[in-house]
Amino acid sequence: MLQVPSSEAAPLKLRVGCLELFTAFCSVGLSGFGGVLPWARRMLVEQRRWLTDEEFTNIVSLCQFLPGPNITSVSICVGARFAGLRGAIAAVSGILFVPVIIVILLAMLYDAYGHIGPVQDAFRGVSSAAAGLIVAMAIKMAYPLHRSIHAMVFMACAIAAVLVLKLPLIWILLTLVPPSIAASWIMRR
Known part of the structure; x- marks a missing residue:
């Protein structure tokens, strides 16, 4: 059985300085490159407790739309959240x-x-190990969503569209994002 660490153990840290942001993300950069999102999740959610599982998943989801490497966009979002423009830099x-x-x-x-x-x-x-890390991170990121039926349905549709239908990512996003947002909005009301 997959063990997912609880993020409810200690309170989240609300104030983070620029030097702390630089050294934390520098340590992620030292951990590996070409696929450091699993290390970033571990650092942000499990070790430093700057974000919850849900916040990390939301930030990564947002960063999927932004150009460039996801981890770069994640670092900018997290830095800006805690220390504004200087934190992002x-x-x-x-x-x-x-x-x-x-x-x-x-x-x-x-x-x-x-x-x-x-x-x-x-x-x-090395490329095989990186693929395994990405699969493990995907499982950890999906775990908080396992109780949300609509999230699981949209996730299954996206996986099927990629693996079975082999559709281009842009068409999958254009097709699934609007109803996904609508479903989430309806469920929160």
Whole structure:
């Protein structure tokens, strides 16, 4: 059985400074790159308790619509929430600082050694691990929604549209977002 940590254990932190935002997101950037959303969720919801499960899911859902990497948009939203424009700049700087340096170094190494078989095998292994982390994060993010029938219906429709019908994401969003918002609005009334 999947164990999901309770986010009701301690009160949420309401005030976060720019330095704390920078170092927190910098630690997420150090944890991995090319798929750090699971680490960001763990840091924001479970460790630092800056957001609830539902707030994190809502922020990630919003950031799906924004251009660029989701984690960058999440860092901007979280930074702005706690410290305004300066917080947004601090958080996005923190999330990007280490990965930019790592990518530059890896590009130099790959240019020199990328043609070697074991190096290519290592890259395939890393991509498999990243896929597993994304699936695990999706399960954790979906867990708070398991009691909401309408959320589960829309989630099932979206998964079916992607996996079975192989529809483009833009058409899935344009089709499912308006009725999803309407259903959520009706359910809250």
